[in-house]
Amino acid sequence: MQLKDQLINSYLGWLKENIILKDINNAIEITTPLMDRHNDFLQLYVVPQGDKLRLTDDGYIINDLLLSGCDIYGSRKRKEMLLTILNSYGVGKSENDELFVEATVENFPQRKHMLVQAMLTVNDMFLTTRMNVQSIFWEDVENYFLTNDIRYTDNVIFTGKSGFSQKFDFVIPRSKNKGERIVQTINNPSKSKAESVLFAWEDIKNTRKSDSSLYAFLNDSERTINNDILSAFKQYDVKTVLWSGRQQYVEELSA
Incomplete structure (x- = not known):
């Protein structure tokens, strides 16, 4: 196995x-x-x-x-x-x-x-x-895509190997330079939320093309992300994008 x-x-x-x-x-x-x-x-x-x-x-x-x-x-x-x-x-x-x-x-x-x-x-x-939260996090991510001319489709559902339907916030379609990039936003990163996202990814991973990848956008605006969460995503080859460092991914996501 x-x-x-x-x-x-x-x-x-x-x-x-x-x-x-x-x-x-x-x-x-x-x-x-x-x-x-x-x-x-x-x-x-x-x-x-x-x-x-x-x-x-x-x-x-x-x-x-x-x-x-x-x-x-x-x-x-x-x-x-x-x-x-x-x-x-x-x-x-x-x-x-x-x-x-x-x-x-x-x-x-x-x-x-x-x-x-x-x-x-x-x-x-x-x-x-929270008084200083001006907009919903997934909306912030969507505006980030629009501002940087990153094409996307939102609220996409895939059927996984388990037979469950798995919903993801955004999908950036594949191009001649990059494979499909699936994006999940996590406003409040926690162990339970990370486990849920990782299961969803592992469930649908083999139903997508081999060059597909998952990006987890984590909201670190007001909190430090637990290293255990970052390590778990790394073990499953999930790319984590901290909101504070989002600009360094513009070229990669717009390709």
């Missing part, structure tokens, strides 16, 4: 071993090994509805943001960002601020995967409450 297959199997095995399911009234509570910004394990609930399943966070993510002072409804930019995130993952929002998806037993793993990714991404919106 090749190393890349071992890594994917190891990651899937880790997920399986660390996911806890518990019956609660008429639902099943799922505790995942992925953590939110409080370092609490993300939880979601599966509610049977006839031959369908409703997967929901029970309103936790958005209500936690509101209670923490992130008024996502008081800012047009934040409302637009929330809508963009949810649409890109195919996740709905109820009147009670639940993040939810509908699923069947057959597509449950894929739908659960997309809901958890949306929960993690919306959770990062807390950082937009």
